[in-house]
Amino acid sequence: MLDGLQKAGIDLDQLAARAGLEPQDLRRPLTPQQADRLFVVALEMAPDPSAGISLGLQPMRAELFNVVGFAGMTSGTFGSGLVRIARYNALVSACRIEILDGADASEFRISHDGPQRPYSRTRIDIQMGTLLSFGRTFTERAIVPLRVSLSERPHYHPRYAELFGCPAHFDQSHDAIVFRRSDLDLPLVSANPHMAALFEEAAERDLRSSAGSERSTASAASAASAVRGALKQHLHLKVPTVAEVAGELKLSTRTLQRRLAQEGVRFTRLLDEARMELAQRHLLRGQASLTEIAHMLGFEEANSFFRFFKRWTGKTPADFRRSD
Numbered sequence: 001m002l003d004g005l006q007k008a009g010i011d012l013d014q015l016a017a018r019a020g021l022e023p024q025d026l027r028r029p030l031t032p033q034q035a036d037r038l039f040v041v042a043l044e045m046a047p048d049p050s051a052g053i054s055l056g057l058q059p060m061r062a063e064l065f066n067v068v069g070f071a072g073m074t075s076g077t078f079g080s081g082l083v084r085i086a087r088y089n090a091l092v093s094a095c096r097i098e099i100l101d102g103a104d105a106s107e108f109r110i111s112h113d114g115p116q117r118p119y120s121r122t123r124i125d126i127q128m129g130t131l132l133s134f135g136r137t138f139t140e141r142a143i144v145p146l147r148v149s150l151s152e153r154p155h156y157h158p159r160y161a162e163l164f165g166c167p168a169h170f171d172q173s174h175d176a177i178v179f180r181r182s183d184l185d186l187p188l189v190s191a192n193p194h195m196a197a198l199f200e201e202a203a204e205r206d207l208r209s210s211a212g213s214e215r216s217t218a219s220a221a222s223a224a225s226a227v228r229g230a231l232k233q234h235l236h237l238k239v240p241t242v243a244e245v246a247g248e249l250k251l252s253t254r255t256l257q258r259r260l261a262q263e264g265v266r267f268t269r270l271l272d273e274a275r276m277e278l279a280q281r282h283l284l285r286g287q288a289s290l291t292e293i294a295h296m297l298g299f300e301e302a303n304s305f306f307r308f309f310k311r312w313t314g315k316t317p318a319d320f321r322r323s324d
Contacts, residue, residue: 002026004055004126010045018045039119050156052122053163056129060137067202068092074196078135078143079184079313080280080320082108084196085134087277088203090225095127098265099273101312105146106184109176121154128177132164135179139186146178181314197284208233223249223259224270231274239298242267276312279305283321290317 006012016023019041021034030038046052060069068088075081086097086108100107110127112120128148135143145166150157153170160168164177208229230248234240240248245267246256260267275297282293294305309317 001055001126003061004058005042007058008051008055009047010042015042015045036117039117039123043119043122046122048156049122049154050125050159050163052125053129053159056126056131057133057163058129060130060133066092067199067206071196071199071203072134073138073188073190074192074199075188076191076193076196076320077184077188078139078179078186079106079181081134081138081188082106082131082179082184083277083280084200084203085131087273088207091203091206093123093127095123096222097127097131102181103314104181105178106181107176107178109174111175121152124175128175129163131177135183135186138188138190139183140189141183141186143179143183143186146180148178149174149176151175185314193284197281200281200284204232222263223256224263224265227256227260227267227270228274231271232278235271235274235278235298236296237298239271272308272312275308279309279317280320283317293317 002012005015012026013023015038016026019034019038021030021038025034026038068085068091071088072081072085075084082097083099086099089095089097094112096111098109098111100109108131110124112123132143132145135141145164147167147169148160148164149169149172150160151172151174157168157170226249227245230245231240234244234248242256243253246253249256251259257267260270278297279293282288282296288296290305291302294302297305299305299308306316309315309320313320
């Protein structure tokens, strides 16, 4: 983020001073209050309101990546890299990414958790641009999205079609970027299944730690995040029910379902996501047969697992294992 702000023409020393910080503070973890002030000031100093799009679309420097970025860039394909980024994004960003898969394309919905702030739109712009920049950088192909959707119409709205190079739809129910299946299947030049497994394990440890904190404060935390953590821990040989997950989170089934509804997610969707993420992890490790993986994920028949996996990824499990 700091690298991008500097490239956008913002003086970091001046940014720190205006935000009430020392320059060296920018290289350290900030409190929520400090980060909030920093983003407000950065938006005020930005050369134009659409700077978030340009910031997100800047070519990526791999050496600035953290464990989330490395887990993504060592994946086999653009699509599998985005799946990992979406799963672990909460470790590094206030933006949440939800994936809706279709036969010919996948929609990546982006939302900014927390109260509405002056920079909320900018954070979503950055995240949307970053997903595209990730694909272009590590496939070395000039990927163009199928479309982008915006929940509002900013006064700089013509910039979306101009910078993303695709149709832009405004006043929609959500913010999203949509990629063609053919682009999602493109291999990453940085693919390394062994390193991907190591980075994924590290990210999983961080995520479990985060999920433990969420479960201990489930009344204040995202219900969807807490459910994801619980499903990943208990999805083995059998499929946890919503009642069982609610009990794990010390909530009634009705309360959990209400909170999920308020966040706009369904338990079945979170279950499918957890199954898919675990399936890809088992396939990457290459230690279990496809039939064993199907049973570990609670599928009664291997064919049911194969159909499920292909519906989500457009590939059979065997094809995914070979390509990754």
